[in-house]
Amino acid sequence: MRRGETLLGWALVAPVLILLGAFVVAPAVLDFPLSLMHYDLISGSGRWVGLANYATLARDPIFWEAVGHTLQLALGTTVPMLAFAVVFGLLLNRRLRGRAVYRTVLFAPYVVPLVASSIAWIWMLSGHGFVNYVLGAVLPVRDFAWLDSSAGALPAIMLMTVWQFVGYYTVLVLSGLQNIPAELAEAARIDGAGEVRVAWSIILPLLSPTLFFCVVVSVIASFRVFDQIYVMTGGGPGTATITLVFYLYQQGFAFFNTGAGASVSVLLLVALMGITWLQLRMARRWVTYEL
Amino acid sequence: MTRVWCLALVVVLVLAIPVAAQAPLEISFWYGVGGQLQKVIEGQAEKFNRAHPGIKVTPFYAGAYGAGGPMQQKLLASMAAGSLPDVVQLEIHATCTFASRGALLALDEWMAKSDHDRKDDFLPVLTNTGCEGKTYGIPFNRSVPILYWNRDRFTKAGITGPPKTWTELAAIAPKLVQDGADGKVVGFMPINQWWFFQSMTWSNGGDVLSPDMKRAVFATDAAAAGLKIWVDLIERGTAQVRTGPTEFLQTIQDFVNEKTAMYWGSAADMGAVAAAKFDWRAALSPGFDGKRLVVPQGGANAVIMAKISPERQKAAWEFIQWWTSPAEAAYWSRETGYVPVVKKALDDPEFKAFLKSHPNHAVPIEELAFSRAAAPSPKYFQVLQLIQRAQQNIISNKAPALPTLQATAREVDALLAAP
Numbered sequence: 001m002r003r004g005e006t007l008l009g010w011a012l013v014a015p016v017l018i019l020l021g022a023f024v025v026a027p028a029v030l031d032f033p034l035s036l037m038h039y040d041l042i043s044g045s046g047r048w049v050g051l052a053n054y055a056t057l058a059r060d061p062i063f064w065e066a067v068g069h070t071l072q073l074a075l076g077t078t079v080p081m082l083a084f085a086v087v088f089g090l091l092l093n094r095r096l097r098g099r100a101v102y103r104t105v106l107f108a109p110y111v112v113p114l115v116a117s118s119i120a121w122i123w124m125l126s127g128h129g130f131v132n133y134v135l136g137a138v139l140p141v142r143d144f145a146w147l148d149s150s151a152g153a154l155p156a157i158m159l160m161t162v163w164q165f166v167g168y169y170t171v172l173v174l175s176g177l178q179n180i181p182a183e184l185a186e187a188a189r190i191d192g193a194g195e196v197r198v199a200w201s202i203i204l205p206l207l208s209p210t211l212f213f214c215v216v217v218s219v220i221a222s223f224r225v226f227d228q229i230y231v232m233t234g235g236g237p238g239t240a241t242i243t244l245v246f247y248l249y250q251q252g253f254a255f256f257n258t259g260a261g262a263s264v265s266v267l268l269l270v271a272l273m274g275i276t277w278l279q280l281r282m283a284r285r286w287v288t289y290e291l
Numbered sequence: 292m293t294r295v296w297c298l299a300l301v302v303v304l305v306l307a308i309p310v311a312a313q314a315p316l317e318i319s320f321w322y323g324v325g326g327q328l329q330k331v332i333e334g335q336a337e338k339f340n341r342a343h344p345g346i347k348v349t350p351f352y353a354g355a356y357g358a359g360g361p362m363q364q365k366l367l368a369s370m371a372a373g374s375l376p377d378v379v380q381l382e383i384h385a386t387c388t389f390a391s392r393g394a395l396l397a398l399d400e401w402m403a404k405s406d407h408d409r410k411d412d413f414l415p416v417l418t419n420t421g422c423e424g425k426t427y428g429i430p431f432n433r434s435v436p437i438l439y440w441n442r443d444r445f446t447k448a449g450i451t452g453p454p455k456t457w458t459e460l461a462a463i464a465p466k467l468v469q470d471g472a473d474g475k476v477v478g479f480m481p482i483n484q485w486w487f488f489q490s491m492t493w494s495n496g497g498d499v500l501s502p503d504m505k506r507a508v509f510a511t512d513a514a515a516a517g518l519k520i521w522v523d524l525i526e527r528g529t530a531q532v533r534t535g536p537t538e539f540l541q542t543i544q545d546f547v548n549e550k551t552a553m554y555w556g557s558a559a560d561m562g563a564v565a566a567a568k569f570d571w572r573a574a575l576s577p578g579f580d581g582k583r584l585v586v587p588q589g590g591a592n593a594v595i596m597a598k599i600s601p602e603r604q605k606a607a608w609e610f611i612q613w614w615t616s617p618a619e620a621a622y623w624s625r626e627t628g629y630v631p632v633v634k635k636a637l638d639d640p641e642f643k644a645f646l647k648s649h650p651n652h653a654v655p656i657e658e659l660a661f662s663r664a665a666a667p668s669p670k671y672f673q674v675l676q677l678i679q680r681a682q683q684n685i686i687s688n689k690a691p692a693l694p695t696l697q698a699t700a701r702e703v704d705a706l707l708a709a710p
Binding site for chain 1: 358359363364367370371388389392393394474532533534535536537541673676680681683684686687688690710
């Protein structure tokens with residue numbers, strides 16, 4: 001009986017294990033040897049070069065630019081995204097007329113295919129586009145073509161990314177909020193706490209496990225941003241929106257430096273593991289799992 | 292009753308035997324153009340299949356064929372996986388990149404034996420078809436850069452004809468800045484891509500690589516001159532430029548929607564520009580004062596993969612030859628704006644009549660006489676991507692032209708020197 005159940009269990013997870021193994025784990029493992037080679041995909045041959053690919057990366061100023069852009073993108077999407085998600089989550093958790101409508105509207109962008117919304121954003125970010133129409137009311141941005149400027153292109157990508165994904169994180173926050181027993185806030189209110197005080201001292205600490213999950217997921221996602229850049233800027237103008245993943249793609253597929261591309265992805269893997277470990281360490285200080 | 296059914300089954304099976312024996316050889320054809328061109332290609336493949344019962348060409352849209360684009364990624368993946376297509380529409384500057392690594396079949400002997408694909412059967416379009424002295428590609432779709440102008444707006448501004456040089460263009464562009472139904476109409480829109488940089492550099496007496504293809508030689512005033520004219524026009528508000536991967540499409544749309552009176556695009560845009568509701572004209576690309584116009588060609592070659600079986604290669608060659616037969620080459624040109632690649636297509640009576648009624652289509656054919664090949668370096672299209680980056684820094688990021696080109700030339704030198 002036991003044995004039968006074990007077998008059944010393995011059989012049930014086998015499809016996922018096989019797919020993950022073939023398309024995620026195996027390529028990730030193969031990346032390590034590939035990053036130590038000069039490998040030519042066209043002729044299908046390569047030779048070992050030790051750490052030469054990594055040395056080339058270290059010398060390439062555009063690689064360092066890509067590192068900078070990736071970090072900016074991680075901060076510039078995660079911070080506003082989570083701030084908005086918490087605010088929207090708190091608002092949508094209240095008894096609000098038309099709450100279902102707001103929730104749907106907020107979540108809708110997440111369902112739109114990223115390539116389609118990227119193309120829509122190209123038009124919205126043009127000189128006479130919607131973004132300038134709205135911002136033009138308070139800022140001198142008329143005629144400013146966001147994607148045609150090295151100063152505007154990366155913030156524009158951040159804006160678009162926040163718009164696309166804020167609904168997803170709002171839903172996570174909302175589900176976190178709904179797991180918080182209402183009596184706790186109720187008790188605090190009876191003791192005379194104001195709404196801000198309740199949010200800050202009761203709700204946020206109890207929400208911290210959810211927030212922690214959101215931060216980890218959002219940082220990883222921001223390191224992997226690709227579609228928007230591929231469609232909207234192609235890494236440009238110049239090198240203004242080249243991120244690590246886009247740099248990896250260019251090395252591998254535009255310059256045929258498969259080895260250099262692989263070494264970037266190895267670095268990405270290591271960096272993400274490091275950052276996530278660091279977040280887990282720091283989480284002990286601010287994440288509350290117990291009431 | 293059962294017996295009747297059995298008998299019927301036997302009859303069907305017997306009838307099926309010769310069909311199975313004659314099953315056509317199926318070859319896959321990867322192409323990389325979408326939209327209206329996609330329909331033309333699918334239609335042509337069907338036409339070929341009807342005329343050739345022994346072969347079945349299966350066209351497959353493998354993503355845009357541009358340098359480093361989705362199709363080339365798929366091609367690399369298919370090579371790594373060992374499941375190759377048979378015929379591929381391969382971007383011309385990448386032909387040598389793939390050929391130099393043994394991926395493509397050399398076609399010289401086959402061409403010599405062909406009755407209409409010998410080298411002297413072609414218009415001057417056998418550029419960037421080869422590598423290291425051999426030919427690997429047959430011109431499939433070929434275009435040249437041409438200037439599109441809105442005759443209605445020219446007339447309104449009192450200008451009679453298109454500019455022949457950049458000086459003329461810069462002089463008339465301000466006069467063409469007008470108020471349109473939908474805001475300001477600018478005089479001119481360039482497309483900030485390497486193809487056009489090549490044209491301006493060559494037309495001004497410069498070059499991209501040294502003759503031995505070991506050094507970059509584009510960090511010169513001659514090469515920077517064209518971009519400087521663009522910067523100047525943009526700063527004065529008489530020209531505008533789009534940016535990003537969709538800039539080509541956006542610019543065509545801007546011309547069709549009358550946001551600009553002129554744009555410098557490709558002969559292949561004609562199908563899309565035909566949607567314009569005004570009197571539009573095509574003209575030769577602008578040159579530089581007192582210098583001969585020199586333009587690059589663009590487009591793709593039909594190539595056959597080296598590592599497929601000989602009988603598939605033969606079938607693939609059959610298809611390519613059919614594609615470049617005068618009548619089909621003329622049909623393709625009429626439908627798309629690409630130049631007909633073989634000389635005899637120009638004698639096709641239908642095509643002659645077509646050119647008479649569509650004089651715009653004669654412009655790219657005339658311009659072929661001013662075209663030349665790009666350096667057949669296996670690294671050329673990587674060079675072009677670095678140049679494109681420099682162009683964006685100059686036009687969008689307002690970096691000074693010559694120093695930016697100098698920095699890029701150093702990068703290119705390093706790229707060319709690497710093994």
